[in-house]
Structure formats: C-alpha cells, structure tokens
Amino acid sequence: xxxxxxxxxxxxxxxxxxxxxxxxxxxxxxxxxxxxxxxxxxxxxxxxxxxxxxxxxxxxxxxxxxxxxxxxxxxxxxxxxxxxxxxxxxxxxxxxxxxxxxxxxxxxxxxxxxxxxxxxxxxxxxxxxxxxxxxxxxxxxxxxxxxxxxxxxxxxxxxxxxxxxxxxxxxxxxxxxxxxxxxxxxxxxxxxxxxxxxxxxxxxxxxxxxxxxxxxxxxxxxxxxxxxxxxxxxxxxxxxxxxxxxxxxxxxxxxxxxxxxxxxxxxxxxxxxxxxxxxxxxxxxxxxxxxxxxxxxxxxxxxxxxxxxxxxxxxxxxxxxxxxxxxxxxxxxxxxxxxxxxxxxxxxxxxxxxxxxxxxxxxxxxxxxx
Amino acid sequence: xxxxxxxxxxxxxxxxxxxxxxxxxxxxxxxxxxxxxxxxxxxxxxxxxxxxxxxxxxxxxxxxxxxxxxxxxxxxxxxxxxxxxxxxxxxxxxxxxxxxxxxxxxxxxxxxxxxxxxxxxxxxxxxxxxxxxxxxxxxxxxxxxxxxxxxxxxxxxxxxxxxxxxxxxxxxxxxxxxxxxxxxxxxxxxxxxxxxxxxxxxxxxxxxxxxxxxxxxxxxxxxxxxxxxxxxxxxxxxxxxxxxxxxxxxxxxxxxxxxxxxxxxxxxxxxxxxxxxxxxxxxxxxxxxxxxxxxxxxxxxxxxxxxxxxxxxxxxxxxxxxxxxxxxxxxxxxxxxxxxxxxxxxxxxxxxxxxxxxxxxxxxxxxxxx
Numbered sequence: 001x002x003x004x005x006x007x008x009x010x011x012x013x014x015x016x017x018x019x020x021x022x023x024x025x026x027x028x029x030x031x032x033x034x035x036x037x038x039x040x041x042x043x044x045x046x047x048x049x050x051x052x053x054x055x056x057x058x059x060x061x062x063x064x065x066x067x068x069x070x071x072x073x074x075x076x077x078x079x080x081x082x083x084x085x086x087x088x089x090x091x092x093x094x095x096x097x098x099x100x101x102x103x104x105x106x107x108x109x110x111x112x113x114x115x116x117x118x119x120x121x122x123x124x125x126x127x128x129x130x131x132x133x134x135x136x137x138x139x140x141x142x143x144x145x146x147x148x149x150x151x152x153x154x155x156x157x158x159x160x161x162x163x164x165x166x167x168x169x170x171x172x173x174x175x176x177x178x179x180x181x182x183x184x185x186x187x188x189x190x191x192x193x194x195x196x197x198x199x200x201x202x203x204x205x206x207x208x209x210x211x212x213x214x215x216x217x218x219x220x221x222x223x224x225x226x227x228x229x230x231x232x233x234x235x236x237x238x239x240x241x242x243x244x245x246x247x248x249x250x251x252x253x254x255x256x257x258x259x260x261x262x263x264x265x266x267x268x269x270x271x272x273x274x275x276x277x278x279x280x281x282x283x284x285x286x287x288x289x290x291x292x293x294x295x296x297x298x299x300x301x302x303x304x305x306x307x308x309x310x311x312x313x314x315x316x317x318x319x320x321x322x323x324x325x326x327x328x329x330x331x332x333x334x335x336x337x338x339x340x341x342x343x344x345x346x347x348x349x350x351x352x353x354x355x356x357x358x359x360x361x362x363x364x365x366x367x368x369x370x
Numbered sequence: 371x372x373x374x375x376x377x378x379x380x381x382x383x384x385x386x387x388x389x390x391x392x393x394x395x396x397x398x399x400x401x402x403x404x405x406x407x408x409x410x411x412x413x414x415x416x417x418x419x420x421x422x423x424x425x426x427x428x429x430x431x432x433x434x435x436x437x438x439x440x441x442x443x444x445x446x447x448x449x450x451x452x453x454x455x456x457x458x459x460x461x462x463x464x465x466x467x468x469x470x471x472x473x474x475x476x477x478x479x480x481x482x483x484x485x486x487x488x489x490x491x492x493x494x495x496x497x498x499x500x501x502x503x504x505x506x507x508x509x510x511x512x513x514x515x516x517x518x519x520x521x522x523x524x525x526x527x528x529x530x531x532x533x534x535x536x537x538x539x540x541x542x543x544x545x546x547x548x549x550x551x552x553x554x555x556x557x558x559x560x561x562x563x564x565x566x567x568x569x570x571x572x573x574x575x576x577x578x579x580x581x582x583x584x585x586x587x588x589x590x591x592x593x594x595x596x597x598x599x600x601x602x603x604x605x606x607x608x609x610x611x612x613x614x615x616x617x618x619x620x621x622x623x624x625x626x627x628x629x630x631x632x633x634x635x636x637x638x639x640x641x642x643x644x645x646x647x648x649x650x651x652x653x654x655x656x657x658x659x660x661x662x663x664x665x666x667x668x669x670x671x672x673x674x675x676x677x678x679x680x681x682x683x684x685x686x687x688x689x690x691x692x693x694x695x696x697x698x699x700x701x702x703x704x705x706x707x708x709x710x711x712x713x714x715x716x717x718x719x720x721x722x723x724x725x726x727x728x729x730x731x732x733x734x735x736x737x738x739x740x
Contacts, residue, residue: 039583043569043680067582087689118491119483199413212437213409232413310413319457
C-alpha cells in the first residue's frame with residue numbers, strides 16, 4: 001500500500017476484490033472518498049443524502065444536494081458531480097440511475113449496510129432487482145486502516161497542534177478557573193496554531209474525572225484535583241485524540257504515583273507497536289502491565305485506529321486479533337480509576353517499517369496548573 | 371400542545387396515535403427524548419448504537435454503550451438505563467429483548483426508517499417476526515414541529531447569544547482580517563456569553579459570498595466586499611441559524627440598495643407569520659415580494675423549522691403545504707445573488723397565539739466593519 005490519496009487506493013483495492021462499484025453514503029466515508037467534509041453533514045443535516053460511486057477502472061460520480069453543488073465542483077476529488085433537488089427528487093432513484101449508467105447493475109455493488117438508512121436500502125433493492133448488493137463495511141474498514149500519504153500528513157499536523165495546545169492551556173490556566181475556561185484555552189491554542197476546529201473536548205475534573213467523554217461544565221477547578229482532558233480536533237475531517245491528566249496545583253504524592261505507573265504502562269505499549277504485532281497480544285501486554293502495577297484499565301481497549309473517525313479499526317482489545325501494518329495510525333490510551341479519581345494518557349503513533357513514529361508524546365512530568 | 375418537555379409530549383402523542391413503542395436511534399431524536407446530546411454521537415462515532423424506547427403509559431428504557439453509562443444515569447430524562455459492551459454484544463439483540471420485556475412485540479413499534487441502518491433493521495425484523503414496524507419519521511416530524519416550554523427557552527437563549535455575537539464581531543473586525551479571524555470573533559463572543567459551542571459557521575466574502583454553507587478560509591476581507599455570515603451554534607443540541615450580510619468598509623450604493631430590498635422582503639414575511647398561515651402561501655408571498663423588487667431568491671425555501679436539527683419541518687416552500695401553529699420555531703431567510711454577490715438575512719421566530727415573537731431581528735442598517 002503506497003498511494004498518495006484514498007481515491008487511488010480505493011480503486012486499486014476494489015479492482016483486486018472484484019467489486020464493480022463502491023458506494024459511500026456516510027459522512028466519514030464520503031469525506032474519505034472526495035477529500036473534504038460535506039458541510040451539510042458536518043452540521044448534522046442528516047436527512048440530506050449524498051452518494052459517491054467509485055468504480056475500479058471507469059468513471060466515478062458524486063451525487064449531492066443542490067446547495068452543495070458549487071463547493072463540490074470546486075473541491076471534490078471526484079470531478080463528475082451531479083445535483084438533486086431535495087424537495088422534489090429522490091436521491092435513491094438518482095443513485096439507481098447512476099449505477100445503471102455506469103453499467104454495474106448486474107454486478108457486485110457494495111453499499112454501507114451499517115449506515116444506509118433502512119428505507120433507502122429497501123428502495124434501492126426494489127429499483128435494482130438484478131444487482132448483487134454486498135456490505136461495504138469490511139471494504140472501508142480495510143481501506144481506512146492503511147493511511148495514504150495525504151492522510152498521514154493531515155493526522156501529523158492536527159496531532160502536533162493538539163499536543164502543543166495541552167501544554168499551552170496548562171501554562172495559561174489558574175486554579176479556580178471553570179472547566180469551560182480551561183476548554184476555551186485549549187480551543188484558543190488550536191486556533192492560534194491554524195487548526196480548523198474542535199468537534200468537542202473532554203474537561204472532567206475532580207469527581208467528574210471518572211466520567212468518559214464529558215464536555216466541560218461551569219464546575220471550578222479546585223486545588224488538589226486532577227483534570228482529565230481529551231481533545232477531539234480535526235483538519236479536513238481527520239481527527240485528533242490526545243489526552244492528558246493535569247494536576248490543579250502541585251500534584252499530591254498519590255497523583256504522582258498513579259501518573260508514573262500509567263506512564264510506564266504507556267512506554268511498554270509504545271515499545272511494542274510495530275508491523276506484525278498482534279492486537280490481542282498487545283491487549284494482553286496492556287492488562288499484564290496494569291496488573292504488575294496494581295492497577296486496572298478502565299476501558300476495554302488499549303488503543304484504536306484513528307483517522308476520519310475518532311475510533312476505527314484496528315482496536316487493541318481482546319475481541320478481535322489483527323496484525324499491525326505499516327501506515328496504520330493508532331491512539332494508545334491507558335486509562336485508570338483509583339479511589340474515585342480518573343487518570344488518562346493518550347498519544348498517537350504512525351506504524352513505520354520497523355516500529356512507530358510518535359505524532360505526540362505526553363510522557364514525563366504530569367502537566368499542572370498553578 | 372402544552373407540555374413542559376419532549377418526553378411528556380411524546381408519550382401523550384403516541385398514545386393518541388395508537389403506537390405501542392417509539393424507538394429513537396438518531397442523534398437528534400435521542401437528544402429530543404433524553405434531554406442531552408450523547409457525547410459519542412456528537413463526536414460522530416456513528417458505529418456506536420443507542421436506542422431510547424418510549425411507551426405511552428408504561429416504562430421507558432434507554433440503551434447505551436458502556437462508556438456512556440454513567441453520564442446517562444446522571445443526565446438522561448429516561449431513568450431506566452441499560453448498557454452494552456460494544457465489542458461483545460449486539461445492540462440490536464438487546465433492543466429486541468427490551469421490546470419483548472415491555473410486551474410490545476405483537477403491537478406497533480415505530481422505528482426511524484430514515485435513520486436506522488439497513489443491517490440493524492433487517493436484524494430486528496428477523497428477531498421480531500410478529501411485530502408490526504411502522505416508520506417513526508412522520509411521528510417525530512409532528513412531535514418536533516411543536517416546541518415544548520423547555521425547548522422554546524433553549525432556542526431563545528442560544529438565538530439571543532448569536533444575534534449579539536454578530537454585532538460584536540462586526541464591531542471588533544477590521545478590513546484585511548481573514549475570514550477565519552472573523553469566524554473566531556464570532557466564536558469568542560458566543561463563548562463569552564456562555565454559549566455551549568458552535569457546530570460550524572459560514573463566513574464567505576467577495577466572490578465566495580455566492581457559495582452556501584462555506585466555512586471561513588484564509589481569504590482576506592477586502593474593502594468594498596460583503597461577507598455572508600451564518601452562525602450554527604447550539605445549546606444542549608438546540609441550534610441557532612441566524613445570518614447577516616456585513617459590508618467591509620462603508621457599504622456601496624449597490625450594496626445598500628440590495629440590502630434595503632432584502633429587509634423589506636423580510637419584514638413582509640415576518641408580518642405574515644401566525645397560526646393558520648399556509649406555508650405554500652407564505653412561499654408565494656416570498657417569491658412575489660422578491661419579484662416586486664426585481665430580485666430572485668437563491669434557495670428554494672423561504673424558511674424552515676429549527677430545533678435539534680438545523681433544518682426541519684415545516685419548510686416554507688412550494689413543495690408541501692402546512693399550516694403554521696403556535697409553538698413552532700422558524701428561521702426566515704431571504705437570500706439572493708446579484709452580479710456575483712450574495713446577500714443573506716435570517717432571523718428566528720416563535721409562532722405565538724396571534725403572530726410571532728422574534729428571537730432575533732437583523733433588520734435596519736447593514737452591519738459593517740471599519
């Protein structure tokens with residue numbers, strides 16, 4: 001796998017798989033195919049339908065709602081863009097027409113069974129009774145695990161911005177700030193560095209540090225607490241997922257101790273990330289490293305793929321065994337809870353030929369605010 | 371319709387409709403039912419499934435993925451929360467179990483056919499062969515058109531914040547700023563006023579002012595241009611959709627003229643918003659008012675419902691005729707393009723017993739930056 005962008009890689013892969021057309025409909029797989037996030041989908045206007053149809057050798061077609069037509073013509077990697085009126089036309093009928101025009105309706109057409117709404121699928125199925133529909137999910141899982149050159153560069157850029165934003169926010173903050181103020185300091189730093197935006201972020205202090213994915217509130221940051229901070233920024237749809245635990249004031253001996261154990265577990269994991277490593281064995285290593293330090297992992301995976309989705313294949317867990325491969329991008333994240341306090345460290349890596357390249361590295365002293 | 375929150379209204383309405391259970395799975399309908407936006411869904415982790423099951427008289431159940439369990443217990447309006455392991459358990463099987471437990475599997479169960487993924491629907495259908503599945507879309511369209519007290523208050527609050535943010539950003543900006551800097555000024559003001567966040571915003575200047583829903587770029591704001599600015603902020607999932615056209619420097623006679631015509635069209639529309647008004651007649655009025663001023667509307671509706679979705683029923687368009695009712699919330703938005711320049715004004719109203727309450731009002735002088 002050595003393609004410069006996802007459309008080239010898609011075409012090569014479906015040719016190899018004997019798929020006659022690959023249809024993307026979900027926000028993330030569309031962005032993957034065309035190279036940018038469709039604004040309507042970023043805004044959650046989910047009733048607007050979009051479809052990108054990619055064929056192994058022939059032309060590719062993008063179908064969008066009229067208000068997105070101009071931007072699609074300017075920005076989409078697929079150059080043949082069609083539009084439909086969302087009030088008078090059926091996008092499913094138009095998609096069937098496009099598949100007919102491309103001559104693939106007697107072949108294998110992969111659609112996103114884990115995304116395409118039931119009604120659309122049933123309609124498409126009725127329109128094209130001779131077509132053999134197959135599930136696109138395993139195809140996209142495979143494609144998206146291995147990042148093309150363009151994707152690695154986008155992930156490096158946004159990950160670097162977020163790593164620095166954690167340091168900047170801890171330096172700027174003061175005890176007594178609210179969680180929201182802390183979140184704003186993160187956002188400001190991401191923006192000052194030219195980051196496109198944040199989907200959301202976790203700022204969970206004190207008793208809230210055991211909650212997962214919890215947005216900042218008006219709760220004040222009190223001396224002696226820790227804050228669990230996780231930042232979900234994006235650049236052209238590509239995500240960051242980098243977490244830090246920050247002490248409010250000087251860390252207590254208890255906090256230093258747990259942090260040091262978590263950093264050791266993190267290092268042990270990072271040393272073992274390389275092509276050929278088994279995700280199930282990495283999970284076992286993770287659990288063993290926790291147990292050796294008298295801790296328990298809070299979440300049921302040690303890490304996960306990262307790209308256009310915050311969580312994607314491969315997961316480092318007991319549930320499925322995959323082998324790591326060059327050009328995968330992973331977030332590795334030891335999380336634990338001790339005596340009602342949550343601790344989290346999470347960094348991103350690119351699997352290289354012999355090991356991994358760290359996009360970020362949060363080991364060393366615990367961040368603190370004074 | 372006079373309910374304090376959407377769960378009460380849901381239960382009353384499905385009782386009246388003879389539906390035995392209403393299942394929400396989409397991010398917006400889940401937020402509607404439980405009262406907050408599930409963090410995983412806000413982050414676009416679409417492979418995590420959630421379901422809220424509401425019955426007319428009996429208990430209601432919420433099914434969430436394990437990492438969301440604690441927050442759901444704390445924040446969900448539905449108090450009976452169940453969790454599942456996303457790697458080992460099938461949420462569809464668990465949803466079928468819940469429907470069995472509630473004793474509704476021989477009745478009418480409404481599911482979101484326009485959202486539930488094809489695979490989930492086919493699995494559920496196989497699990498419950500005796501169940502009569504009906505489409506929840508028209509039910510939710512009806513429910514969500516009429517805003518409960520809690521919803522009106524949330525929409526008033528975020529709309530007021532955004533109205534003031536437009537004024538603050540125009541006052542702070544200078545010619546030569548980039549579109550991104552302008553967008554940051556909007557974001558800063560929303561945050562300073564305690565707004566939860568922005569999904570995105572449109573800042574489209576010069577030739578870009580004819581694009582729709584286009585995020586700010588590094589393009590500089592040049593004297594003599596106009597900027598089309600539209601702000602999509604949110605509070606507990608409830609959206610804002612308020613647009614302004616801003617002159618860079620003193621507006622030219624051309625810009626003043628088009629703006630004045632657009633404001634007149636806007637006023638004519640606002641005068642006619644009241645219970646009983648026909649959306650198709652309002653659209654006709656809109657087109658006539660444009661034509662009387664020698665302009666053409668750019669988009670195919672004059673306005674739309676607003677709530678947990680940026681665009682929802684009722685649309686003010688030619689495509690469907692609805693009657694306005696008390697407690698609807700609408701965004702009214704004249705948009706036009708003249709000689710390659712786009713102009714937009716958009717304000718939000720709540721339909722009252724006799725007319726409408728303006729959440730925002732952008733009429734009067736065009737905003738300008740100097």
